[in-house]
Amino acid sequence: MMIIGFIGFGKVSRSLFDLIRSDEITFITSGENRSENTICAIEDSNIQVLDTFKEVASTSDILISATSPKNAVTTAKNYGKYCGGIYLDLNNVSPDTAFKISGYVDNMVDGAIIGKVDLDRPNLYVSGKNAEELLFLDEFLNIKILSDEIGDASRLKLIRSAFTKSLSALLIESYDLSERYNLGDEFFEVLALTEGDDFRDRSLSRINNTKNSFKRKSEELDEILSYFGDDLDMVEAAYRKFSRY
Amino acid sequence: MMIIGFIGFGKVSRSLFDLIRSDEITFITSGENRSENTICAIEDSNIQVLDTFKEVASTSDILISATSPKNAVTTAKNYGKYCGGIYLDLNNVSPDTAFKISGYVDNMVDGAIIGKVDLDRPNLYVSGKNAEELLFLDEFLNIKILSDEIGDASRLKLIRSAFTKSLSALLIESYDLSERYNLGDEFFEVLALTEGDDFRDRSLSRINNTKNSFKRKSEELDEILSYFGDDLDMVEAAYRKFSRY
Numbered sequence: 001m002m003i004i005g006f007i008g009f010g011k012v013s014r015s016l017f018d019l020i021r022s023d024e025i026t027f028i029t030s031g032e033n034r035s036e037n038t039i040c041a042i043e044d045s046n047i048q049v050l051d052t053f054k055e056v057a058s059t060s061d062i063l064i065s066a067t068s069p070k071n072a073v074t075t076a077k078n079y080g081k082y083c084g085g086i087y088l089d090l091n092n093v094s095p096d097t098a099f100k101i102s103g104y105v106d107n108m109v110d111g112a113i114i115g116k117v118d119l120d121r122p123n124l125y126v127s128g129k130n131a132e133e134l135l136f137l138d139e140f141l142n143i144k145i146l147s148d149e150i151g152d153a154s155r156l157k158l159i160r161s162a163f164t165k166s167l168s169a170l171l172i173e174s175y176d177l178s179e180r181y182n183l184g185d186e187f188f189e190v191l192a193l194t195e196g197d198d199f200r201d202r203s204l205s206r207i208n209n210t211k212n213s214f215k216r217k218s219e220e221l222d223e224i225l226s227y228f229g230d231d232l233d234m235v236e237a238a239y240r241k242f243s244r245y
Numbered sequence: 246m247m248i249i250g251f252i253g254f255g256k257v258s259r260s261l262f263d264l265i266r267s268d269e270i271t272f273i274t275s276g277e278n279r280s281e282n283t284i285c286a287i288e289d290s291n292i293q294v295l296d297t298f299k300e301v302a303s304t305s306d307i308l309i310s311a312t313s314p315k316n317a318v319t320t321a322k323n324y325g326k327y328c329g330g331i332y333l334d335l336n337n338v339s340p341d342t343a344f345k346i347s348g349y350v351d352n353m354v355d356g357a358i359i360g361k362v363d364l365d366r367p368n369l370y371v372s373g374k375n376a377e378e379l380l381f382l383d384e385f386l387n388i389k390i391l392s393d394e395i396g397d398a399s400r401l402k403l404i405r406s407a408f409t410k411s412l413s414a415l416l417i418e419s420y421d422l423s424e425r426y427n428l429g430d431e432f433f434e435v436l437a438l439t440e441g442d443d444f445r446d447r448s449l450s451r452i453n454n455t456k457n458s459f460k461r462k463s464e465e466l467d468e469i470l471s472y473f474g475d476d477l478d479m480v481e482a483a484y485r486k487f488s489r490y
Contacts, residue, residue, distance in 0.1 A: 114435045123438060125431070146431060156428050160435050163419040170415060170479045174408040177473060183401050186370070186391060190359045190405050193368060196441060228422060234415045237482035 001026055005060030007053055007075055008067035009038050009045075012090055015117040016064070017047060020140045030056050057082035062134070065101075066090040073100055080105030086130055094158065094227055095151035102128075102150045109134060110150045112157040127152035162224045162235045165217055168210040169238035171203050210242075218242035246271055250305030252298055252320055253312035254283050254290075257335055260362040261309070262292060265385045275301050302327035307379070310346075311335040318345055325350035331375055339403065339472055340396035347373075347395045354379060355395045357402040372397035407469045407480050410462055413455040414483035416448050455487075463487035 004020070006013040006029040017027055028048045031039045042049060050056050057063050057079040065075050065087065072091035080087055080101075087105040089098060090113060102108040109128040116122065126134055127146040137143045146152040178187035188200035210217055221239040225232060249265070251258040251274040262272055273293045276284045287294060295301050302308055302324040310320050310332065317336035325332055325346075332350040334343060335358060347353040354373040361367065371379055372391040382388045391397040423432035433445035455462055466484040470477060 115438045123435070125435070144431075144434075146428070152426065152428065155426050156423075156431050156435060159419060159423050159426075159428065159432060162422070163415065163432075163436065164439075166415050166419075166479075167412070170408065170411050173477055173479045174404060174411075177407070177477065178401075178404050181397065181400050181404075183391070183397065183404065186389075186401050187404060187408075189389075190368070190370070190401060191408065193360050194409075232418055232422065233482040233486045234411075234418045234479065237478040241478045 002061050003028060003059055004062045004064065005029060005056040006047075007056065007063065007065045007079060008071075009034070009042050009047075010066060010068075012066040012113065012117050013064065014041060014045065015122070016066075017045060019122070020137065022139075028056055028059060053079050054082050058084065061085040062088060064088045064090055069093050069097070072097060073104075076101040076104040076108075080108075083107075086133055088126070088134065092157070093154055094223060095154040096227065098151050098154045108150060110153040112153040114157060114160060125153045125156055158224055158227065161220065162228070162232070164206075165210070165221055165224075165242075166234045166238040168206045168217075169241045170234075171207055172210065173241065175203070175207060211245075214242045214245040218245075247306050248273060248304055249307045249309065250274060250301040251292075252301065252308065252310045252324060253316075254279070254287050254292075255311060255313075257311040257358065257362050258309065259286060259290065260367070261311075262290060264367070265382065267384075273301050273304060298324050299327050303329065306330040307333060309333045309335055314338050314342070317342060318349075321346040321349040321353075325353075328352070331378055333371070333379065337402070338399055339468060340399040341472065343396050343399045353395060355398040357398040359402060359405060370398045370401055403469055403472065406465065407473070407477070409451075410455070410466055410469075410487075411479045411483040413451045413462075414486045415479075416452055417455060418486065420448070420452060456490075459487045459490040 002025050004025055004027050009029050026048060028050055029042060030050045030053045031042055032052050062085055063083045067075050069092050072093050083105060086107050086109055088109045088111050089101055090111045098110045107130045109126050109131050111124060111126045114123045114125055121141050123142045125144050125146055128150050129148045131145045134143060175184060175187060178184045192199040218239055221235060225235060225239060247270050249270055249272050254274050271293060273295055274287060275295045275298045276287055277297050307330055308328045312320050314337050317334060317338050328350055331352050331354055333354045333356050334346055335356045343355045352375045354371050354376050356369060356371045359368045359370055366386050368387045370389050370391055373395050374393045376390045379388060420432060423429050437444040463484055466480060470480060470484060
C-alpha cells in the first residue's frame with residue numbers, strides 16, 4: 001500500500017485526490033491549523049485525517065506540498081525533515097524558490113501542473129533526481145520528466161507564462177488598434193484565416209481574462225523579468241503595458 | 246461583355262487571371278515598357294494584349310493596378326485619368342498612399358489580398374464608394390466590403406501585419422529563452438496543449454521565415470509605427486528586436 005500525503009487541501013490537492021483512484025493508494029492529510037473552509041473540504045472528501053502534518057510527512061511515501069507560493073518555503077522548512085519519501089512541490093514557485101526548497105528536503109521533485117488541473121488527464125511536468133519514481137501516476141494523468149535538475153519544471157512554467165501573458169498584451173494592443181478604425185470584427189476575421197477558426201473566441205477570452213487582472217499580471221511579469229534578466233524586449237513591453245492600466 | 250485590365254502582370258495579376266474564368270469577362274493588359282520576363286508571362290497566358298496601358302485603362306470596366314508598392318502612385322498618376330470604370334489598387338501600400346492614389350483616379354477601390362493569392366478562393370478585402378460593384382467576384386474568391394472609405398483595406402492589412410510580425414518576435418524571444426535551458430521541445434509541447442496541435446509547426450515556420458528577413462521585417466514595422474503612432478509597445482519592441490539582428 002502506497003501512502004500519498006497532502007500539505008494543503010486546495011483545488012490542486014482535491015483534484016488529484018479525486019483523480020488518482022486506486023486500491024493500492026491511501027491518501028492522508030491533516031486539519032492542523034487549517035482554515036474552516038479547508039477543514040470542511042477535508043471532511044467532505046473522506047480523505048484520511050491525521051492530527052499533525054509532522055505525522056503526515058513521516059507517514060507518506062509521497063508528500064505533496066500544494067499550499068501557496070508564499071508558504072512553499074516555510075512548509076518545506078517545517079515538515080521536509082520528517083519526510084522519508086518523495087517531496088513533490090506543486091506550488092507555483094520560481095526556479096530560485098524551488099532550489100531553496102530543495103535545501104530543506106532530501107528527495108525533492110519540482111513539479112508544475114501546466115494548464116488546468118481539473119481535466120480528465122491534467123499535465124504534470126516534473127524535474128529532479130527522483131522524478132521517475134512518480135511515473136506510476138501515468139495511469140491517471142500525463143506526466144513528463146524534464147530532467148534531474150530542480151528548477152526545470154518551474155522554469156518551463158515560467159517561460160510558458162511569459163509567452164501567454166505577452167501574447168495577451170499583443171492581442172489587447174492589436175485589437176484596440178483595430179477598434180480605433182472600427183475594424184475589430186475584421187481583425188479577428190482575417191487572423192482566423194491563418195490562426196484557426198477559434199481565434200476570435202480564444203483571443204477574446206484571453207483579452208477579458210487579462211483586463212480583469214492587470215495588476216496581478218504585471219506583478220507576475222515583473223517576477224519573470226527579474227528571474228530571466230532584462231533582455232526580453234517583448235515581455236518587458238507587456239510588463240510596461242500592463243503596469244500603465 | 247465585361248473587360249478587366251491589368252497594369253502589372255506579376256503573381257497577383259496572373260493568379261486572378263487564372264482564377265476568374267467566365268465567358269462574360271475578357272482580360273486585357275499591355276507589354277508596354279515591361280521587362281522581358283513579364284512579356285514572356287503575358288505571351289504564355291493568352292491574355293489579350295493592347296499596345297499601350299493608356300488603351301488598357303480607357304477600355305477596361307475594371308482596371309487593376311498590381312505593380313509594386315513603389316510604383317503604385319506613378320501608375321495612378323499616369324493612367325488613372327483614362328480609366329472610366331473602377332480603379333482597383335491591389336498594391337501593398339500604406340493607407341496614406343492609398344489616399345494619395347485616390348487623388349488621381351475617379352472611382353478608386355482600395356483592395357488588399359490577405360493571406361496567399363494562389364488559394365482556391367483567396368480573400369480580397371475592399372473599401373471605397375464603388376466597392377460593391379466588385380461583388381460579382383464572389384463567384385471566384387471571398388470578397389468582403391469593409392466600408393466606403395479609401396484606406397480601410399490597407400489599414401486592415403497593416404494591422405494584421407503588425408500583429409503577425411510582433412507574434413513572430415515573441416515566438417523568437419520565448420523559444421530562444423527556452424533553448425537557453427534546453428527546454429525548446431518542451432516549450433512547444435506545453436503550448437500545444439492550449440494553442441493547438443500544430444503550434445510547433447506553425448511557430449517554427451514563422452520563426453524561420455522571420456529569421457531569413459529581419460531587415461525587411463524591421464523596415465515594415467518601422468512603416469507601421471510611423472503610420473499608427475508610437476504608443477504601440479509590443480510592435481515597437483518587435484521593431485527593436487528585429488533591428489538588432
